[in-house]
Amino acid sequence: MGDPALSRRGFLAASTAAGLGMTALSGCGGDSDGGSSSGTTTIEWWNISTTQPTKDVWAALAKKFEARNPTVKVKIVQLENDAYKSKMTALIASGKLPDIFHTWGGGVLKQQVDAGLVEELGDRTKGWADGLLPVAKEPYLIDEKVYGIPFDIGMVGFWYNKALFEKAGVTTPPATWSGFLDAVRALKSENVTPLALAGKEKWPGMYYWAYLAMRVAGADAVQKAADEKDFTGPEFVEAGRKLKELSDLRPFQKGFLGAAYSTPTGQAATVGNGKAAMELMGQWAPVVEADAGKGLGDGLGFFPFPAVEGGRGAITEVFGGGGGHALRRGAPQAAVDFLKFFASAASDRELVKKTGVLPVVPAAESALTDPNLTSVQRQLKAATGFQLYLDQAYAPAVGQEVNDSVAALLAGSKSAEQVAESITKVAKEAQ
């Protein structure tokens, strides 16, 4: 067994060393607060771009920024989407956020702002941030103050299979709700599944209800309902009834209640493999369709959510969201400089060309070549109203209740009235 005393001493030495190491490490962490003795500032940048080519493009941009600012080091921390969300939850509880961090804006960002953890950027970004696409900045405005800078913006609309539409004799994409229902009926009579939906994940179903509410009540009224925490108005019940009208046609693929979104048997793959004619999805739909299924290439088209006859919302009001960056309260000037660099026309052109995001800087629009994304971009530029994804715009409890009760409506266990009531109930409870 050797000499137990020696090995115990060895253990003690090792643990002491480990302890010292920890202290040293945490010391390093503290340094990122703001410059160190050598005069360089390290800014920590947390993002969720773990997939290629985005990962490399972003790293290259950080290198370029470092080359231009020799006294600044950018430390990139990349986490997968869900891991990032849970890590952030823990960080928020500890009260200390990274210098630059990914945000979707809306209710979650508001919670962080309310906790006093996020830097207000209005004054520090004046001048250069004014030129960014207005609709892209919308999600990061909280009480009319700027808390984030976008790098991506998109919207939800119908992605359709041109060949299947032709087969069913639908020559032009429907622009009204009744025209849309007619198209669904025409597709069904040709034995084509009109719509694919990921019922298991709930959020894709929420898109229908949210858009219908916007078309019936108008984007401003949806905002007002959220502010007043009251969704029981007749417009919201009407939105639920319209959705019921659609689901009564049984337009979704077989087993949609159990379908996921991006798995090989999920919503995106069903459309990408030509087994359903449409899906209501964001600007990333073509990429995921090609990844989870075969993809339709030029056979895929896009049209905005149709207008509802007699509704107050225009067809030009968009529902969507994007991605942006926020800064922790008291972040160094270098972090603001980095946001400015990242939102410059040159950087944005690079992002649009290589990573498939939509431009937030008007000067970068020339980099957009994909016809579908160009038509999404046209919609966004002409937008007369904007609503962020409900599960991000609202406090988490309310957003999840919207998803949950709309899913119940689609499963046939809640009525349109009950959906409006249960959302209102949770909104009122959530202070």
Added chain:
Amino acid sequence: MTSTFLPDKRSGPEAGRPPAPTPPGASPGRRRRRVSHWLTAVSFQLPALVLFLVLVLLPILFALYAAFFRWGGFGMPSDYIGTENFTRLLDDPVFLGDLWRCLVLVVLSLVLQLPFALAMAVLLNQRMRGRAVYRMLFFAPYVLSEAITGVLFGMIFAPDDGLADQVLGGVGLDGLGGEWFADPSMVMATLFLVMTWKYFGFHMMLYLAGLQSIPRELREAALIDGANAWQRFRGVTLPLLAPTLRISVFLSVIGAIQLFDLVWVVTQGGPDHHSETMAVTMFQFGFKRYQVGYASAISVAMFGISLVFALAYQRFVLRRDLQGATTTMRGGGG
């Protein structure tokens, strides 16, 4: 805790005997020695105690505390609302449904899964060719992680394109195919099928071990007495296997109360809450809706149900198997 830990010259003839309660008026020397023994014992247990305290006891107590607050998980809970979370729990159709579904799973496990495992164990306890291979095959699913099982069966039971529907269609039984996990009225049955596939091998192994500890002579004696196969099983095997059965039932029930991973991966509790379990509901409220106070109340309820069941089961069912264990207070054990 015996006094053999330390070579103690004074212990003399008492060494190796458990310390008796200090009689009134014991000599101060003996008492000091007892204290030092006690300190030795505590210092040996301290690391484990600290870990248990920090990682098990404190979180439980904190959850109990948080269950009385409306709390979003940021900062410390401050909005005290009394027992509102618990009254809400009893009004929540989803939670009441969770309890019902838990009961369904327990009953199905006891009535179908465990008897099936027992039958397989008895079968594989006979002398037969390839016995070891069968045992290994039936045990293999238990080694798979819940997540892998979930993804696997999510694909197998995909409507139309999945293996299950394709095979049924291939042999002309299209009518039996269905929406499996996507059909609210079928999801629990499908889930139970997957759970049985995954867990029966584990229970089978328990029973096999139990069966092998039954002396052959007893069965041979019964045989000589003219008992038929069923009588030998009913009168000899089953009673002697009873301790193993009781443990297996216990594990099965506790597993049903805490079921999470498999459900989360396959259905996330859907469609429309029809496969949701208490743990899934807790996760939804704690980590999706950030209503951590309410989620704590759910976890406290789960803890309470498990605890009451475990104590009652130990007290009334496992008493003979666990004589002298914690709940009987008889001490010593013998």
